[in-house]
Amino acid sequence: MASTVSPFQLEAALNQGAPSPLYLVVGEEDLLRDHALAVLKAKILGDGGEFNYDLLYGDEAGGSDIRSCAAEIPVFAERRLVVVKAADKLPAREGEALLDYVKEPVETTTLVFVGPKMDGRMKFPQALGRAAVTVDCAPLREAQLLPWIAREAERLGLRLDEPARHTLKESAAGSLYGLRRELEKLASYVPAGRDVTAADVQALRGIEPDASVFDLTVAIAAADRGRTLAILARNLEAGEAPLRILGSLAWQYRRLWKVKESLAAGGREGEAARTLRMDPMKVRPFLGRFSDEQLLTASRLFLDADGALKGGGNSRPKIVLERLLLRLCDAVKKSSVEPPPRPSGPAGRVAARPVSNVRTIRSGSRTGR
Numbered sequence: 001m002a003s004t005v006s007p008f009q010l011e012a013a014l015n016q017g018a019p020s021p022l023y024l025v026v027g028e029e030d031l032l033r034d035h036a037l038a039v040l041k042a043k044i045l046g047d048g049g050e051f052n053y054d055l056l057y058g059d060e061a062g063g064s065d066i067r068s069c070a071a072e073i074p075v076f077a078e079r080r081l082v083v084v085k086a087a088d089k090l091p092a093r094e095g096e097a098l099l100d101y102v103k104e105p106v107e108t109t110t111l112v113f114v115g116p117k118m119d120g121r122m123k124f125p126q127a128l129g130r131a132a133v134t135v136d137c138a139p140l141r142e143a144q145l146l147p148w149i150a151r152e153a154e155r156l157g158l159r160l161d162e163p164a165r166h167t168l169k170e171s172a173a174g175s176l177y178g179l180r181r182e183l184e185k186l187a188s189y190v191p192a193g194r195d196v197t198a199a200d201v202q203a204l205r206g207i208e209p210d211a212s213v214f215d216l217t218v219a220i221a222a223a224d225r226g227r228t229l230a231i232l233a234r235n236l237e238a239g240e241a242p243l244r245i246l247g248s249l250a251w252q253y254r255r256l257w258k259v260k261e262s263l264a265a266g267g268r269e270g271e272a273a274r275t276l277r278m279d280p281m282k283v284r285p286f287l288g289r290f291s292d293e294q295l296l297t298a299s300r301l302f303l304d305a306d307g308a309l310k311g312g313g314n315s316r317p318k319i320v321l322e323r324l325l326l327r328l329c330d331a332v333k334k335s336s337v338e339p340p341p342r343p344s345g346p347a348g349r350v351a352a353r354p355v356s357n358v359r360t361i362r363s364g365s366r367t368g369r
Contacts, residue, residue, distance in 0.1 A: 004134040007036040013133075014043045019079065020133045021105035023112040024087075027137025030274060031176040033114055036135045037083065044081045044110055052080040057268070058090035058115070063097025070101065070109045080109045086270075088115035095124025102127045140176070145169050152180060153196075156187040163198035177274070188244065217252045220325065221289040223333040228325045232318075242317035243309055246324075250302045257295045260287050294331050301327055 005013055025036045045053055052074045056066060066084055074080045084090070102124075105111060113132070118125035140148055149168055153160045160168070168182055185204045190196050219228040235245055259272045263284070272287075273280035305324045309317055 002130055002132060002134070004136055006136055007032045007039070010036055010135055011039045011043075014039065019044055019110045021107055021110055022102065022128070022132035023110065023135060024118070024128050024132040025112060025114045025135040025137060026116070026118055027135075027139075028116045029137050029139045029176055030116075031180065032137035032140075033116075034274075036137060037112070037114065040110065040112060041081060044079050045077075051075055052077050054080075054082045056082065056084045058084055058086040058088065058094075058113075061094075063090075063094040066094075066098060066111070067101050070106055070111045072109070074108055078108070081112070082109055083112045083114060085114045087113035088118055090124070092122050092124070095122060098124060099127055102131045105131075145179075148176070149179060149183070152183050156183055157192070158183060158187055158190070158196055159194075160196045161198070164196045164201050167198040167201045188248070189240065216249055216325070217256065220328045220332060221286055223329045225326060225329045228329055229322060232321055232325060236318060236321075242321055243306075245321060246302065246305055246309065250299075253290075253295060253298050253302070256287065256290055257292075259283075260290070260292070260295075263287070289332050297331060298328060 019040070023040065025033050027033060041053070054069050056069065061069075061084065066082070070080075070082045072080060101111075113128060118129070120126060120129070146165055146169060149160070149165055153165075168179060182201065182204065186196050186200060189204055190200055216228060216231055219231060232245070236242070255275065259267075259275055263269070263272055269280045269283050272283045276283060276286070278286065301324055305320050308320045
């Protein structure tokens with residue numbers, strides 16, 4: 001029988017009974033949709049269950065493709081998991097090809113449709129809504145935000161005082177991914193055992209939006225030397241350790257490289273946008289500011305700066321970091337880079353290059369969770 005649960009109720013429901021053969025994960029809060037999928041995947045597949053997992057997209061797969069995939073028999077397991085993302089983009093004709101399946105789904109497969117919003121005027125969403133368990137991923141209400149912040153803070157080992165919780169709630173404009181990002185920054189900034197205060201939240205956010213060490217790449221991508229140095233100065237004034245600034249920046253560059261490779265290998269812009277926390281329309285132009293050669297050069301510059309900061313001597317940490325940032329800005333300014341190409345199919349995919357890993361920089365590792 002169809003029912004509606006929240007992403008937080010889903011895990012309890014799965015612990016009490018077998019998974020449903022049909023789920024509709026719908027709502028505008030992408031973090032909640034991702035959380036619901038992670039819960040389903042963990043419950044149905046467990047460890048090492050990728051062999052019985054398929055991921056399709058509504059703007060690429062047809063109704064017959066989805067039916068065929070869902071009809072496959074699980075291998076060495078009780079159940080298969082088939083996820084259809086961008087279900088809201090499934091054409092009406094392809095959706096109607098699934099109406100019979102929705103009435104009689106395969107019991108050994110859990111078929112999950114995911115999208116921010118379904119068109120309730122169309123036959124397929126109507127039938128799916130009647131047959132599937134709906135996981136409501138609408139943005140949290142005002143009264144739900146503070147408990148969510150408290151749970152996330154506890155998961156990260158943070159103790160937030162009351163003003164800090166309210167400052168966080170007001171700072172992220174209701175975006176759960178934005179709130180999680182701020183909490184992760186606090187986890188790497190505030191010493192263990194000390195309560196997080198509103199002053200800590202404001203210090204990491206900076207005087208203006210995106211003025212933290214974690215957003216240096218945005219200023220560097222614009223080759224904005226003044227803003228880049230201003231962000232560095234504010235973080236140093238707030239007591240941020242130079243090695244931690246360097247480690248966080250190196251981690252951001254490694255993430256940029258991985259996202260570039262994912263797109264070049266056929267990855268989707270939506271996933272890249274979610275990783276980078278930015279508008280999908282801006283992903284390729286932004287990444288286009290960083291060539292592979294630049295990223296490789298940046299890795300060497302990070303190693304040199306790491307050695308200078310750890311070597312002591314006459315090196316002044318602020319000067320070391322300023323020189324590093326100015327060189328990174330200059331590299332962007334000199335380079336004329338095309339955005340990562342859109343693959344036309346398997347034959348058109350660009351071979352991925354190995355990612356350089358700056359192993360000596362460890363201070364930013366906690367943010368990579």
